[in-house]
Amino acid sequence: MTNPLNKEIDIITSNNSKLKNVDFDNLTFGRTFTDYMFVCDYIDGEWQQPKIMPYQAMTFEPSARVFHYGQAVFEGMKAYKDENDNVILFRPEDNLKRINISAARLAMPEFPKDIFMNGLSTLLKLDKDWIKSGVGNSLYIRPFIIATEPAISASPANSYRFIIICSPAKAYYTGKVRVLFAQKYSRSADGGVGFAKAAGNYAAQFYPTSLAQAKGYQQIIWTDANTHEFLEEAGTMNIFFRINNTLITAPTSDRILDGITRRSIIQLAKDNNINIEVRRVSVIEIKEAAKNGSLKEIFGAGTAAVISPISAFEHADEVFEIPDTENSYASLFKNQLLNIQHNLSDDRHGWRFEVK
Amino acid sequence: MTNPLNKEIDIITSNNSKLKNVDFDNLTFGRTFTDYMFVCDYIDGEWQQPKIMPYQAMTFEPSARVFHYGQAVFEGMKAYKDENDNVILFRPEDNLKRINISAARLAMPEFPKDIFMNGLSTLLKLDKDWIKSGVGNSLYIRPFIIATEPAISASPANSYRFIIICSPAKAYYTGKVRVLFAQKYSRSADGGVGFAKAAGNYAAQFYPTSLAQAKGYQQIIWTDANTHEFLEEAGTMNIFFRINNTLITAPTSDRILDGITRRSIIQLAKDNNINIEVRRVSVIEIKEAAKNGSLKEIFGAGTAAVISPISAFEHADEVFEIPDTENSYASLFKNQLLNIQHNLSDDRHGWRFEVK
Numbered sequence A, B: 001m002t003n004p005l006n007k008e009i010d011i012i013t014s015n016n017s018k019l020k021n022v023d024f025d026n027l028t029f030g031r032t033f034t035d036y037m038f039v040c041d042y043i044d045g046e047w048q049q050p051k052i053m054p055y056q057a058m059t060f061e062p063s064a065r066v067f068h069y070g071q072a073v074f075e076g077m078k079a080y081k082d083e084n085d086n087v088i089l090f091r092p093e094d095n096l097k098r099i100n101i102s103a104a105r106l107a108m109p110e111f112p113k114d115i116f117m118n119g120l121s122t123l124l125k126l127d128k129d130w131i132k133s134g135v136g137n138s139l140y141i142r143p144f145i146i147a148t149e150p151a152i153s154a155s156p157a158n159s160y161r162f163i164i165i166c167s168p169a170k171a172y173y174t175g176k177v178r179v180l181f182a183q184k185y186s187r188s189a190d191g192g193v194g195f196a197k198a199a200g201n202y203a204a205q206f207y208p209t210s211l212a213q214a215k216g217y218q219q220i221i222w223t224d225a226n227t228h229e230f231l232e233e234a235g236t237m238n239i240f241f242r243i244n245n246t247l248i249t250a251p252t253s254d255r256i257l258d259g260i261t262r263r264s265i266i267q268l269a270k271d272n273n274i275n276i277e278v279r280r281v282s283v284i285e286i287k288e289a290a291k292n293g294s295l296k297e298i299f300g301a302g303t304a305a306v307i308s309p310i311s312a313f314e315h316a317d318e319v320f321e322i323p324d325t326e327n328s329y330a331s332l333f334k335n336q337l338l339n340i341q342h343n344l345s346d347d348r349h350g351w352r353f354e355v356k
């Protein structure tokens, strides 16, 4: 991938901030967008002049390939503000690496790291008043790449657009989540695109999730498509199981997204001298652990909710409630992660990135 | 799904046809679009006023869900012109049924049949000069539905757009196709969305297909993701195998698209007293048949190319050339299908639909 650009970003500013109209106490996730966005087109084998402009609607041909063949990948990351109004990102280069892994799997061009880091920092400086300090508050950042070429033959596009939009997110306590272990539907195949943040992976989960929701479960824990015997991940979270004092999570594979929160928790577990096993986790093992009382916790881990404790699961019409645990690992890791993200504790592993 | 509309379609005409600029002898598939398109929005639980307007670019919010979560389904169909300039469709209601099956699997609203048939006919009457007579010429029709709601939480959208665009397609002889039997990558999982014409299914195939192309194979024949032992379908075609005088094709499942061409060929085989078996086809069986000379033909079947004869396949580094057969079923069915589509033969099964 050539990168012809050591050019500066073209910036179109506006004097008309929407910020004053936003009620930060009543934000619905993903519906309010900041003043600016970052845009960079890929044409004729090269990324073009990067731009920052007021967030706005864009024109697309109805024949743009993204509408027909789903060539679209994305990332989800957050910016935080510390007590001194510094803007902090959490492992941002890992998101860039992952969007490029996703892009390669969908035959899309990779985005250059220097333009990404520079674009992101410049955008966040323009939008910095949208980031509220206070633990739990954040600005959700959505980089994505879509195929824009107007052509409806089933083959990779020749033109793409890379965009970053941002949406303020309120500190929230989601409440405990009840989940269904998948037995019929599945999220991804061996040899498929489950490890990529490919747009189509998400739409595919909506209908099965709506069936689970109708039964009173907010989310599905996906199992392997072949046997439905092994627990893999949730729709937007990796999953951890605590049996007695051992933490277990499934290994990543071509079916499972390599979550940055998951990777951070594995490290934090080691830092806290918690026994962590990365191995296949069977439905039977978890049901037995629930029955004999050794299953202490299940929790999801992902950028959006950080950690989501799971209070109950259903499998094969059996429902298991997971009693509250004192000194839960879920709250330990959530606090440690939030403290790192908000610059309230040491950053042993160099996960913080300060926007300057 | 309520349908409030017995309203007429709103039509915005233009005096400025692009037709005169089109070189019908040098069409690249899917790059030239007709003068008009059909558009209907879904808002607040209802399909709104259907419209026909000049084909044109549209505005979308960068946060439109289709860009992020791949809620997008489509269809591919063709209009033909007979010798008396009548415009003919082939089993169009089957396409409407299928887009609604695809939509339901992706938690999207179904589109009402009456608006579809009326919209399609009205559109084709406006664009009728784009349809050239002559066997093999056709107008490719692309209905699709995309999630337009500007919100980036991972859940089904509340607003959608249904669009039909059309692209003239030249009679073409693709030449014989060489294929690779999949051993590592896969197209869809049990319990997944392989049976739906979901946008994301196509992008997922581009990278593995590019690897096959680098080895000299135009397409991949996908196998089951669990064992890679059974042959399923190609990227945009179902697959038929002829062993001696028996025709075999895989049964449809939640992994395989229920192709209208496939269904028509199964019927035509019966009409022609050809022994047809709908059952699992193993890689081993086909390799053995190739070795002992009983494998007479492999061909793909789909709307775009009608029938594509396959001249060779590779599996596990073994390459098998399939010698030409006299009286091939591929050409028999291709001729019979084209004759029905172009109003040159009887239509025993009522597959033709004349646009009036």
Ligand SMILES: Cc1ncc(COP(=O)(O)O)c(C=O)c1O
Pocket: A076, A197, A233, A234, A235, A236, A237, A238, A257, A258, A259, A260, A261, A262, A301, A302, A303, A304
């Ligand atoms: C399928 C899936 N699994 C897991 C995660 C968690 O990944 P991360 O911790 O990098 O946000 C995500 C993304 O949010 C996801 O989409």
Ligand SMILES: Cc1ncc(COP(=O)(O)O)c(C=O)c1O
Pocket: B076, B197, B233, B234, B235, B236, B237, B238, B257, B258, B259, B260, B261, B262, B301, B302, B303, B304
């Ligand atoms: C995956 C797939 N299989 C098979 C087909 C053939 O279906 P049809 O004969 O209805 O065009 C298509 C569509 O063109 C397809 O996308």
